[in-house]
Amino acid sequence: MKNFQDVAVAFLFMISVAFCLDVTTPQTEVTTEGSVSDTREVVIHNHIACARDDENIKECPQYSYDFPRRYQTQDYIRVTKPIPTMIFGTVCSWVDLVPGNMAGTWFSYATTEHINSLAVFWQGDGKIDFQINDHGYYPPFRVAGNRTIHLCLSFWVADGRARVYVDGEFFLQIPFDPVDSIKGGGILILGQEQDSYGGGFNASQAYSGSISNFMLWDRPLTDPEILDIARECKCPQNHVLDLNHKHLYLNGAVSGNVLRKCPNME
Numbered sequence: 001m002k003n004f005q006d007v008a009v010a011f012l013f014m015i016s017v018a019f020c021l022d023v024t025t026p027q028t029e030v031t032t033e034g035s036v037s038d039t040r041e042v043v044i045h046n047h048i049a050c051a052r053d054d055e056n057i058k059e060c061p062q063y064s065y066d067f068p069r070r071y072q073t074q075d076y077i078r079v080t081k082p083i084p085t086m087i088f089g090t091v092c093s094w095v096d097l098v099p100g101n102m103a104g105t106w107f108s109y110a111t112t113e114h115i116n117s118l119a120v121f122w123q124g125d126g127k128i129d130f131q132i133n134d135h136g137y138y139p140p141f142r143v144a145g146n147r148t149i150h151l152c153l154s155f156w157v158a159d160g161r162a163r164v165y166v167d168g169e170f171f172l173q174i175p176f177d178p179v180d181s182i183k184g185g186g187i188l189i190l191g192q193e194q195d196s197y198g199g200g201f202n203a204s205q206a207y208s209g210s211i212s213n214f215m216l217w218d219r220p221l222t223d224p225e226i227l228d229i230a231r232e233c234k235c236p237q238n239h240v241l242d243l244n245h246k247h248l249y250l251n252g253a254v255s256g257n258v259l260r261k262c263p264n265m266e
């Protein structure tokens, strides 16, 4: 039966559409990283008829930065790419735990109107410090171990709701007083917490460790998208920001390098 295979493929496609199944297509992809080229098998996930724009999901941009020193105010990354006004968004990266906890500042975003427009840091007391338009929220945040974790924060400012994900899984919801927006055009800094516009750092709030594949989207990513980033190293490409060195200013002892794979796949 000549067309049996075509019929079977069409049937599988219909089933996939009906049930939103994940059909995988092995392909060979050639990648170039710096002067090194390699060929490897990749699997393209086709989430047919799902809400996601799968044309837009690719290997995550692989930029890692090392913050080698604790208790200082010199080491930080300042983003030079403009940040848009946001009513929702998602921030993700790989970060390092100190034993059983987080310490220091993941990022702080300041505008002239609100120094703590959006900031996430840890005081070392087992709580996350989440700031939005100068209001702080401090729910418990404890993750076991001494390792690198994947962390995402998504937020809906008009709903007064933020969701934290660890290693791709929902971890914590943070309710907050709704705000109109997070204004664009401010200063985004990784590794130090701003108490004034672009400065006012406190040594006890410095981050030490690596921050890898930091990205910002101006929409809430879905749970499956966040899981794909953490487990599969697949990122929606319509992001506002990644950590390409072209739009960063590195201060102090911060150093960067391009990873070949996501931290959980090395």
Ligand SMILES: [Ca+2]
Pocket (backbone or CB within 6 Å): 193, 194, 195, 200, 201, 202, 205
């Ligand atoms: Ca501070």
